[in-house]
Amino acid sequence: MKYSLAIFSSQITVLSAFVATSTFKRTQFGLNAVSRKDTYDVTLLPGDGIGPEITEATKEVLSALCKRCNFKIDLKSALIGGSAIDEANDPFPDESLQQCLKSDSVLLACIGGYKWDKNPRELRPETGLLKMRKEMGLFANLRPAKVLPQLLDASTLKKEVVEGVDVMVVRELTGDVYFGTPKGIDIVDGERVGYNNMIYSEGEIDRIARVAGDVASKRSGKLCSVDKANVLDVSQLWREVVTDVISKDFSDVELSHMYVDNAAMQLIRWPKQFDTIVCGNIFGDILSDEASMLVGSLGMLPSASIGESGPGVFEPCHGSAPDIAGENKANPLAMILSAAMMLKYDLERPDEAQLLEDAVEAVLDQGLRTADIKQDGDNCELVGCVEMGKAVAELVTTLELKVPITV
Ligand code: IPM
Numbered sequence: 166m167k168y169s170l171a172i173f174s175s176q177i178t179v180l181s182a183f184v185a186t187s188t189f190k191r192t193q194f195g196l197n198a199v200s201r202k203d204t205y206d207v208t209l210l211p212g213d214g215i216g217p218e219i220t221e222a223t224k225e226v227l228s229a230l231c232k233r234c235n236f237k238i239d240l241k242s243a244l245i246g247g248s249a250i251d252e253a254n255d256p257f258p259d260e261s262l263q264q265c266l267k268s269d270s271v272l273l274a275c276i277g278g279y280k281w282d283k284n285p286r287e288l289r290p291e292t293g294l295l296k297m298r299k300e301m302g303l304f305a306n307l308r309p310a311k312v313l314p315q316l317l318d319a320s321t322l323k324k325e326v327v328e329g330v331d332v333m334v335v336r337e338l339t340g341d342v343y344f345g346t347p348k349g350i351d352i353v354d355g356e357r358v359g360y361n362n363m364i365y366s367e368g369e370i371d372r373i374a375r376v377a378g379d380v381a382s383k384r385s386g387k388l389c390s391v392d393k394a395n396v397l398d399v400s401q402l403w404r405e406v407v408t409d410v411i412s413k414d415f416s417d418v419e420l421s422h423m424y425v426d427n428a429a430m431q432l433i434r435w436p437k438q439f440d441t442i443v444c445g446n447i448f449g450d451i452l453s454d455e456a457s458m459l460v461g462s463l464g465m466l467p468s469a470s471i472g473e474s475g476p477g478v479f480e481p482c483h484g485s486a487p488d489i490a491g492e493n494k495a496n497p498l499a500m501i502l503s504a505a506m507m508l509k510y511d512l513e514r515p516d517e518a519q520l521l522e523d524a525v526e527a528v529l530d531q532g533l534r535t536a537d538i539k540q541d542g543d544n545c546e547l548v549g550c551v552e553m554g555k556a557v558a559e560l561v562t563t564l565e566l567k568v569p570i571t572v
């Protein structure tokens with residue numbers, strides 16, 4: 166396997182691997198939860214800020230897709246985030262959790278806003294998101310960052326650096342310093358001391374390593390595990406377990422390791438050296454935002470959060486953009502691409518997912534741009550969220566299929 170990489174030899178170990186087969190349960194990509202059906206139940210979580218607008222646009226696109234491909238998605242909304250705090254005084258009410266758990270899949274827009282920023286932690290929108298991840302067992306978060314040729318100029322980095330970039334960040338989502346205990350703010354010797362616990366068990370590392378191994382082997386076979394093993398004990402264990410899992414069970418995957426500070430630097434220096442990256446929760450939070458900027462706008466990036474079984478949650482990487490909420494300025498493409506990930510990873514409809522992705526590329530080829538991806542003097546047409554949604558829906562209906570879809 167070809168692997169050109171600027172090697173800082175003390176920091177990267179390339180391991181050759183042997184033995185076979187993954188034990189991770191999901192099937193296609195190791196990841197499907199539901200078998201293909203004619204009708205699916207999907208919970209919609211419109212959330213806050215621009216959430217309801219991009220949700221409407223995505224609904225229109227999904228409805229066109231179902232019509233063309235002759236299947237049904239029954240969408241039922243539920244509350245999360247600030248709107249849930251306002252209505253139910255809980256950022257993720259039990260009713261929402263139960264509804265999500267009994268659905269085939271969950272599509273989430275975005276949460277948060279200035280209005281709730283000063284609330285105590287238990288009444289903050291983010292707390293609802295973290296509760297959802299934990300209660301639904303969504304330990305694996307897949308965040309692809311693929312540079313589309315149509316948007317090459319949207320990145321702040323040089324064209325030659327970002328052209329062709331196609332990175333998948335596999336982020337552990339239910340452990341680490343996000344959930345570790347003890348945590349708190351105490352008074353020690355008369356002053357306040359704040360602390361959290363960066364902690365991973367072997368089992369938690371093992372299962373995310375298997376997802377990453379599966380994902381990497383379905384991509385180019387290159388997997389880079391990111392840690393801070395030169396300083397942190399938790400990272401030393403991370404490195405040992407990832408190495409073990411990949412070398413024993415993923416013979417086709419070429420594993421390297423990189424310290425997180427170096428990875429942050431390499432991602433903007435020469436992002437094409439990466440294919441699949443696996444990391445813990447907090448490093449993944451930071452690196453996935455960084456990776457998204459290679460693409461130019463967070464408005465283009467989808468994500469998938471999945472567990473060992475049960476429904477996954479599919480959501481854009483971007484936030485709720487309260488500054489432009491209600492102004493028809495939001496970019497719905499990340500949510501539409503999240504719906505594509507849902508079709509591929511949860512609903513066993515990869516051809517339909519492809520059609521959505523093709524329609525998004527086609528709408529960009531037509532020169533339509535929302536404000537976040539419009540460049541000065543690019544001759545493209547500035548459109549709002551509603552118009553962008555309608556244009557994608559139209560393309561989903563009319564676009565010539567690359568692969569015939571069984572209807
Ligand atoms: C993300 C977000 C969340 C996180 C916040 C909103 C809790 O930044 O999904 O990356 O830190 O995981």
Ligand code: MG
Pocket residue numbers: 450451454
């Ligand atoms: Mg984040």
